[in-house]
Structures are given as structure tokens and as C-alpha cells.
Amino acid sequence: MMGRGTRRGGAGWAAVAAAVATVVGASVLGPLAGTSAGGATASRPGGRTPVTASPTAPAHPGSPKPIPGQTSVPDPGLPAPVVNMDIAHASDKGPHAVDITIDDGPDPEWTPRVLKVLKDNAVKAVFCMIGSKAAEHPDVVRQVVAAGHRLCDHSVHHDTTMDHKSRSFQYAEVTQAARMIEQASGGVKPQYYRAPGGAFTPYSRQIAASAGMRPLGWNVDSDDYKRPGTQTIVNTVERELPGGPTILFHDGGGDRSETVAALAALLPRLKAQGYTFGFPVR
Numbered sequence: 001m002m003g004r005g006t007r008r009g010g011a012g013w014a015a016v017a018a019a020v021a022t023v024v025g026a027s028v029l030g031p032l033a034g035t036s037a038g039g040a041t042a043s044r045p046g047g048r049t050p051v052t053a054s055p056t057a058p059a060h061p062g063s064p065k066p067i068p069g070q071t072s073v074p075d076p077g078l079p080a081p082v083v084n085m086d087i088a089h090a091s092d093k094g095p096h097a098v099d100i101t102i103d104d105g106p107d108p109e110w111t112p113r114v115l116k117v118l119k120d121n122a123v124k125a126v127f128c129m130i131g132s133k134a135a136e137h138p139d140v141v142r143q144v145v146a147a148g149h150r151l152c153d154h155s156v157h158h159d160t161t162m163d164h165k166s167r168s169f170q171y172a173e174v175t176q177a178a179r180m181i182e183q184a185s186g187g188v189k190p191q192y193y194r195a196p197g198g199a200f201t202p203y204s205r206q207i208a209a210s211a212g213m214r215p216l217g218w219n220v221d222s223d224d225y226k227r228p229g230t231q232t233i234v235n236t237v238e239r240e241l242p243g244g245p246t247i248l249f250h251d252g253g254g255d256r257s258e259t260v261a262a263l264a265a266l267l268p269r270l271k272a273q274g275y276t277f278g279f280p281v282r
Contacts, residue, residue, distance in 0.1 A: 065080060067081055067082075067083065067084050067085070067209075068084075069084060069086075070084045070085060070086055071086055072085045072086050072202065072205065072206075074206055075202070075203070075206060078203070078206050078207070078210065079206070079207070079210035080210060081206055081209030081210050082209065082210060082211075082212050083209050083212055083213070083214050083282055084209065084214055084281075084282070085205045085206050085208070085209035085214075085215060086205075086215070087200060087205070087215045087216070087217040088192070088214050088215065088216050088217060088246075088280045088281050088282070089217050089218070089219050089244050089245075089246050089280070090244075090245065090246075090280070090281045091245040091246070091278040091279070091280060091281065092278045092279050092280070092281050092282070093276045093277070093278030093279075094276075094278075095245075096274065096275060096276065097245050097275060097276045097277065097278045098241070098245050098247060098270055098275045098276070098277050098278070099125075099126065099245050099246040099247065099277070099278055099279060099280050100118070100123060100124075100125035100126070100247055100249065100263075100277065101125060101126045101127075101128060101152070101194070101216065101218060101246060101247065101248055101249065101280070102114060102125050102126070102127045102128065102249050102250065102251045103128045103154060103194065103248060103249070103250050103251070103252065104128070104130060104133075104154065104158065104225075104250045104251065104252030104253045105127060105129055105130070105133060105137075105140070105250075105251040105252040106127070106129055106133055106134060106137045106140035106141055106144065106251070106252070107133070107137070107140070107251050107252045107256070108137055108139075108140055110251045110252065110255075110256040110259070110260070111127075111137075111140050111143070111144065111251045111252075112140065112143060113256070113260045114249075114251045114256070114259070114260060114263065115143060115144065115147055115149075117260055117263045117264050117267065118147070118149070118263070118267075119147060120264075121267040121268060121271070123267055123277045124147075124148055124149050124150070124277065124279065125149050125150075126149065126150045126151075126152050126191075126192060126216070126279060126280060127144050127149055127150070127151060127152060127251070128152035128153070128154040128192070128194045128216070129141065129151060129152065129153070129154055129177075129181050129190075130154050130155065130156070130157070130158050130177070130252065131153070131154075131155065131156040131157075131176060131177030131178075131179075131180035131181060132156055132157060132180070133252060134177075134180050134181045134184040134185075135180045135183070135184055137184070138183075138184035138185070138186075141181065141184040141185045142184070142185060142186055144185075145185050145186070145188050150190075150191050150192070150279055151181055151185060151188060151189070151190040151191065151192075152190050152191065152192035152193065152194050152213075152216055153174060153177045153178045153181060153190040153192070153193045153194070153208065153213055154177065154193075154194050154196060155173040155174065155177050155195065155196050156172070156173045156176050156177045156180065157173065158196040159173065159196060159199075160196045160197030160199050161199065162195060162196060162199040162201075162204065163195070163199040163200065163201045163204075164199075167203055170201065170203060170204045170207065171207055173204075174193060174204055174207050174208050174211075174213075175207065175211065177190075178190055178193075178211055178213065189212065190213055191212070191213060191214065191282060192213055192214050192215070192216040192280065192282075193205075193208035193209075193211075193213040193214070193215050193216065194215070194216040194217075195215070198217070200215060214280070214281070214282045216246075216280055217246065218246045218247065218248040219240070219241075219243050219244025219245060219246045219247070220236070220237055220240040220241055220243065220244065220246065220247040220248065221236075221240075221248045222236055222237050222247060222248060222249050222259075222262070223236055224249050224250055224256070224258060224259040224262060225250045225253055225254075227254075227255065227258055228258075229258065230258045230261040230262050230265065233258060233259070233262035234262050234265050234266055234269075237262070237266055238266075238269075241270075245278075246280055249262075249263065
């Protein structure tokens with residue numbers, strides 16, 4: 001089992017993403033397009049204000065307004081964060097809680113099945129959506145919103161090497177996905193940003209936080225994307241859950257029948273064990 005929020009393999013959109021973001025990023029940022037991502041990759045233990053300022057200049061003169069509880073030091077040359085730019089792992093329901101997060105959708109076949117299991121168990125979740133998929137399936141995005149779940153920006157193309165790409169690439173992937181998801185949802189903004197494969201940088205975290213999206217990690221990787229079998233997924237979650245509340249599942253990237261079955265088995269069992277269900281802290 002990899003460490004909390006550790007980078008892992010993605011769905012392979014890197015080649016497409018690089019081509020698109022190079023063109024779009026250059027138009028957004030001009031000379032910055034060739035700038036290195038810079039800075040060490042963030043640790044991966046696991047209404048908002050839109051970004052309107054240039055990423056190369058302060059959003060406001062002077063030092064950014066302090067964010068309560070934030071340990072990261074913002075770059076004063078970038079738009080100031082309006083939510084905590086530290087990677088979130090805790091639950092808003094406290095230490096004996098579970099946060100369900102669902103990545104790589106929306107998918108017209110599997111997202112509705114996941115939604116049904118969640119509804120049957122009266123559990124809310126965070127859906128970390130790929131921007132290009134949200135644009136393709138706005139009806140599914142709106143089903144998620146109508147059911148009371150929260151949205152999360154999971155980049156435009158799910159490039160798991162984002163932390164090694166230029167700032168212009170990262171900027172385009174974060175901000176364009178947020179716009180795609182908001183448009184597909186009918187105006188509901190994503191409240192979190194999860195880097196594909198955990199490929200956060202201090203830069204991408206601050207850009208997300210300046211747009212009102214809390215960077216979101218995970219404590220438990222269910223490994224459901226490997227399709228190891230329903231019982232193996234259940235066992236992994238129950239074994240790792242004492243290490244933290246935020247669990248990573250997937251509704252995109254292929255056949256997710258094992259994920260659906262694992263959620264159907266896990267949710268009532270966790271309730272029987274006294275767990276409550278919440279959302280990641282903001």
C-alpha cells in the first residue's frame with residue numbers, strides 16, 4: 001500500500017493535455033509559458049472568487065491575508081489564496097468520520113450507479129471530475145449536484161505528470177477544468193482541487209486556493225482502479241481507515257462494477273461500526 005495521497009498511475013491523458021495546454025496556456029500567460037513549475041512537490045499524505053489576476057503578479061498589493069490554520073506560505077507574487085492551500089485530509093465531522101471521494105468521472109454508466117448506492121445509504125460524497133468529461137456529460141454532473149454532493153476539480157485531462165510541467169500548463173489545467181465543471185453543473189462551482197495522481201505543486205495549490213478550491217488529498221486509496229476484486233477493495237478500506245477519514249474511489253476509467261459493489265458492502269458496515277459521514281475540511 002502506498003503512502004497517504006501518494007502519486008499513482010493515471011488514465012493516460014498526458015499527451016493530449018500537453019498539446020492543448022501548451023497552446024491555451026501560452027495565450028493565457030504569454031511569456032510565462034516556458035517557465036518551470038518550480039518548487040518542491042507538495043506532500044501527498046494522501047460562492048468563491050474566480051482567478052482574474054495574472055498568475056505572475058499579486059492579486060492585491062501587500063501581503064496576502066492570513067488564512068486561519070494554514071501552514072503553507074503563499075507566494076506573494078501570485079493571486080492570494082481565499083481558502084486554505086494546505087492539502088486537506090481531515091473530515092468536517094471529526095475524528096470518527098468518513099469522507100467518500102469519487103474520482104475520474106463523470107461517467108454516464110458508472111456515476112449513476114454510484115449515486116444510487118450513496119442515496120440508498122444516505123451518504124454524501126465529493127466527486128472529483130475531469131473537466132473534459134464534465135463537458136461531455138453535463139447531465140450526469142447535474143445529477144451529482146441535484147443529489148447534494150460536492151464537486152471537485154480534477155484537472156482538464158488528468159495528466160499525472162503535472163508537477164513536472166510549466167506553470168502555464170498547470171494554470172490552464174486547474175482553471176479551465178473549474179470553468180468546465182461550473183458550466184456543466186449549471187453554475188455550481190467546485191469546492192476542492194485534487195491533482196491527478198497527487199501531482200500537486202505549491203504553485204497549483206495556490207492557484208486552486210485563490211479560486212476558492214481547497215487542495216484535496218486522501219488517506220485511504222481503495223485501489224479500486226486496479227479491479228482487484230470487491231472483497232479486496234473492502235478489506236483495503238477497512239485496514240487503512242484508522243489512518244485517516246478520506247477514502248479514494250473511482251467512477252471513471254473503465255468498468256467500476258467492483259467499486260459499486262464495494263461501496264454497497266462498506267457503507268452500511270461503517271455505519272454499524274459507529275462512523276459518521278462528512279465532507280473534507282475546507
